[in-house]
Amino acid sequence: MLYSSDGDVLIVKLEDGEDVHTNLIDACRRHGIRFGWVYGGIGILREFTLGYFTGKNYIKKYFEEPYELLSLSGSVTLDTEVPIHLHCSLSSREFNVLGGHLFKGTTNVLSEVFIKRFNDIELGRKLSPVTGYYELDIK
Secondary structure: OEEEEEOOEEEEEEEOOOEHHHHHHHHHHHOOOOEEEEEEEEEEEEEEEEEEEOOOOEEEEEEOOOEEEEEEEEEEEOOOOOOEEEEEEEEOOOOOEEEEEEEEEEEEEEEEEEEEEOOOOOEEEEEOOOOOOEEEEEO
16 A cells, blocks of 8 residues: 545555555554545455445445446544445446445555545544444534
8 A cells, every 4th residue: 555645635545455444544544534535536446345225224245356446435434433434336347337335345456545634524423223323423
């Protein structure tokens, strides 16, 4: 993983075989980003799990083959039960696009991710009695 920051923007380059979630959380920690927004990501992922939320639970599907990462977005709430919440869209070699909640993913060759730090906004997670999931809490 390579990374650098410019003010409140962190740029992360993930290399082949690196776990997306683990490395983005590590890069945020190293740069003191507790709250932020993943506003862009491109590259290639393999061995990833996507989810679709039905309103009650997630339908999950695992993909082993590499797919091109077209977009990546989400929130950073570092000191919570869900430190990074990601959604993405990906393209197969047949140019079919799919997407959803990214539960897990491994970088294939490389990925580039852009994260914006929030300085005056605090984000958290609160367990919802309705959904049973930790939902975003804005403070």
